[in-house]
Amino acid sequence: MAINAKNLLNRITMQDYNTNTVIRLSGIKYRYRGGESLDFADLEIPSGQHTLMLGDSGSGKTTLLHILSGLLQPNEGTVQVAGEDIYALSARKLDAFRGQRIGLIFQEAHLVKSLTVKENLQIAQGFAGAKVNNDRILEVLTLLNLGDKIYSYPSKLSRGQMQRAAIARAVINRPAILVADEPTASLDDRNTERVLDLLITQAEQHGATLIIATHDKRVKSRIEHIYQVS
Numbered sequence: 001m002a003i004n005a006k007n008l009l010n011r012i013t014m015q016d017y018n019t020n021t022v023i024r025l026s027g028i029k030y031r032y033r034g035g036e037s038l039d040f041a042d043l044e045i046p047s048g049q050h051t052l053m054l055g056d057s058g059s060g061k062t063t064l065l066h067i068l069s070g071l072l073q074p075n076e077g078t079v080q081v082a083g084e085d086i087y088a089l090s091a092r093k094l095d096a097f098r099g100q101r102i103g104l105i106f107q108e109a110h111l112v113k114s115l116t117v118k119e120n121l122q123i124a125q126g127f128a129g130a131k132v133n134n135d136r137i138l139e140v141l142t143l144l145n146l147g148d149k150i151y152s153y154p155s156k157l158s159r160g161q162m163q164r165a166a167i168a169r170a171v172i173n174r175p176a177i178l179v180a181d182e183p184t185a186s187l188d189d190r191n192t193e194r195v196l197d198l199l200i201t202q203a204e205q206h207g208a209t210l211i212i213a214t215h216d217k218r219v220k221s222r223i224e225h226i227y228q229v230s
């Protein structure tokens with residue numbers, strides 16, 4: 001075949017795409033006990049891309065986030081994250097992998113109530129097998145405007161502060177993938193903008209891949225790529 005600029009470009013683009021894919025889902029099916037099977041379209045997400053998972057309530061967004069985060073093994077299909085077939089890993093290795101590579105933000109903050117904000121971040125560092133790094137904790141909390149809450153217990157935080165503490169915990173280990181489930185649910189427009197700014201800025205600072213699941217139409221204008229869950 002004659003070598004010309006066009007087919008060279010095609011080859012380079014294809015190779016780049018393949019090596020940069022950070023999440024690859026194929027043939028995924030999940031069935032809750034007694035429920036119908038949820039089937040998901042195949043998905044490839046290039047490293048650093050920001051993706052919105054959009055779908056009606058009950059369509060399976062949370063289920064899919066849990067599957068790609070290593071929390072819920074599908075009945076069928078493969079899940080590759082950063083080149084690893086994650087459900088082929090031992091439970092211990094999968095825990096460490098998740099702690100190092102994936103930052104999760106759930107609908108509820110799920111902070112440990114008996115620990116201060118600082119201690120919650122220290123256990124997140126420990127869970128990923130990293131050494132406790134108090135400088136990093138202060139850096140992240142300051143960035144998220146929570147520096148003065150470092151010794152506070154979760155019960156003393158406002159809803160917005162709790163959510164920012166959950167974002168701090170998700171980004172503390174500079175994960176390659178940041179996953180947020182309905183981060184703007186029940187927030188007013190101003191706070192929705194703030195939370196999205198935080199997530200996008202945090203992801204951009206470390207070139208992280210950002211995945212947000214929502215049925216909040218306000219988020220749509222901020223994220224370029226859409227994966228429809230139906």
Ligand SMILES: Nc1ncnc2c1ncn2[C@@H]1O[C@H](COP(=O)(O)OP(=O)(O)OP(=O)(O)O)[C@@H](O)[C@H]1O
Pocket residue numbers: 032033035055056057058059060061062063064214215
């Ligand atoms: N623990 C469970 N046991 C049984 N069925 C479940 C369970 N969790 C979810 N489901 C069902 O699986 C389907 C997908 O749920 P999922 O929470 O993934 O949807 P979602 O798109 O995230 O919804 P929402 O936008 O309301 O959060 C729904 O029909 C739901 O009822």
